[in-house]
Amino acid sequence: MVVATDDLRPFLTHDGMLRDRSDELLHLIATNHFFIDRDTAEVSPQYRQIIPYVVIRHGDECFALVRTRKQTEARLHDKMSLGIGGHINPGHDLQAGLQKELDEEVRIGGTHTLTFAGILNDESTEVGRVHLGAVYLLDASTRDVEVLETEKMRGEWIPRAALSESRESMESWSQIVLDEVL
Numbered sequence: 650m651v652v653a654t655d656d657l658r659p660f661l662t663h664d665g666m667l668r669d670r671s672d673e674l675l676h677l678i679a680t681n682h683f684f685i686d687r688d689t690a691e692v693s694p695q696y697r698q699i700i701p702y703v704v705i706r707h708g709d710e711c712f713a714l715v716r717t718r719k720q721t722e723a724r725l726h727d728k729m730s731l732g733i734g735g736h737i738n739p740g741h742d743l744q745a746g747l748q749k750e751l752d753e754e755v756r757i758g759g760t761h762t763l764t765f766a767g768i769l770n771d772e773s774t775e776v777g778r779v780h781l782g783a784v785y786l787l788d789a790s791t792r793d794v795e796v797l798e799t800e801k802m803r804g805e806w807i808p809r810a811a812l813s814e815s816r817e818s819m820e821s822w823s824q825i826v827l828d829e830v831l
Contacts, residue, residue: 733751
């Protein structure tokens with residue numbers, strides 16, 4: 650799923666979390682998205698791939714992931730991530746794509762609530778220039794979260810107060826989420 654960068658440009662006022670006019674931006678994504686082949690999308694800054702990015706929390710802890718070298722996106726190998734997310738394929742909208750990624754990557758026990766936090770824009774990296782994140786906070790009722798794709802990532806709970814110590818090992822999106830959301 651992509652949206653033309655030119656259509657998004659009026660909303661992309663800065664790098665970081667975009668919260669002003671986020672309802673308009675979500676509407677634009679819902680009505681103007683289309684699908685292209687991923688190999689083209691990954692190297693074409695004229696499009697932004699829309700990525701649901703879910704941060705899992707329980708109390709004062711966040712579930713952090715470290716991507717292994719078997720994960721598809723080589724530019725993110727060995728980086729810590731605070732978000733679970735991925736590309737949305739044909740037949741899915743943003744919400745269905747978000748649920749599909751959660752179901753594929755983790756098992757969450759107990760109940761949870763999901764809250765939209767904003768749109769993440771990061772033009773500082775090669776990866777960021779071809780992606781746009783829809784950030785959600787998932788507040789879990791328990792710490793019962795398990796990584797399903799163990800060959801691609803491993804996960805652990807980290808107290809929010811300790812996350813800043815790991816900031817330099819994080820992917821840029823996680824750094825932005827840490828600085829501006831958490």
